[in-house]
Amino acid sequence: MKRKWRKRILALLALPFAVVLLxxxxxxxxxxxxxxxxxxxxxxxxxxxxxxxxxxxTEGGINPYYQNRIDATVDLFNAGKISFVLVSGDNGSIYYNEPDTIKKDLIEAGIPQERIFLDYAGFRTLDSMMRAKTVFGLDSATIISQEFHNERAIFIAGFKGLDAIGYNAEDLSGRQGLKVQTREVFARVKVFVDLLLNTQPKYLGEGVRIE
Structure with a gap:
């Protein structure tokens, strides 16, 4: 009897690890x-x-994940691999505005202002992918982020009818890279929870044509 309960307890303990791995x-x-x-x-x-x-x-200085995404976007545009940029990010308060900040740096790096469109309601990767399809009317796109993030975004996009590929911005190693990669492991479990629950973006709104 003890052996049977031990096996059941071990199975229960192993289940979360199996879910994360799968x-x-x-x-x-x-x-x-x-x-x-x-x-x-x-x-x-x-x-x-x-x-x-x-x-x-938070400890000061430019976030290298941010700078590497800027550099990757500029590289793609200058290589003629994209004609327009859609910046999708969090605009949660008057003190925090990712899209406007990214736009300013892209313009400073040489991308014309009229080629940049902003999605102020990209609060989560799910929101960004769904809004790219439903609000901005995209059927295909190149996603620009680090590889681990691109994988998750492309997977979500596929389920939402957006044919996406990813261009990988330079990643980080060491302590900072490990911390982000650890969060990503569990973020991927949340992807399947959202898909099962058919989670919707926080905001949708009127359509925007990119041209």
Whole structure:
């Protein structure tokens, strides 16, 4: 009897690990062949979607994840791999506005203002992907973020009718990279919860044509 209960307890303890592992494997398998590191190899898409993040680190200084996404977006545009940029990020308060901040840095880096469109309600990756399809009317796009984030975004996009590929901004290693990668492991479980519950974006709104 004790052995039977021990097996049941071990099975219950193992279940969360199995769910996390399976969620991550499914997303990696589902996005295989859709990620690019070499700008010359990226297929053309009319629009590149750069996913927002904070410009500054809490401990001070520029957030390297942010800067690397800016650099990757500029590389794609200059290589003629995208014609427009859709900046999707959090605009949760008057003190925090990812889209406007990214737009200013993209313009400073040489991308014309009229080629940049802003999605102020990209509060989550799910919101960004769904709004790209339903609000901005995109059928295909190139997502610009770090590889781990691109994988999750592309997977969500596929379920929401958006044919997406990803251009990988440079990632980070060391302590900061490990911290973000650890959060990502559990964020991928949330992807499946959202899909099962058919979670909707916080805001939708009127359509916007990118042209």
């Amino acid at each position: 969620s991550n494997l499914i997303i990696e398998w589902g996005t295989s062949g859709k990620l690019y590191d070499d700008v010359t190899a990226v297929p053309y898409n009319k629009v590149g979607i750069v996913l927002g993040t904070a410009r500054h680190r």
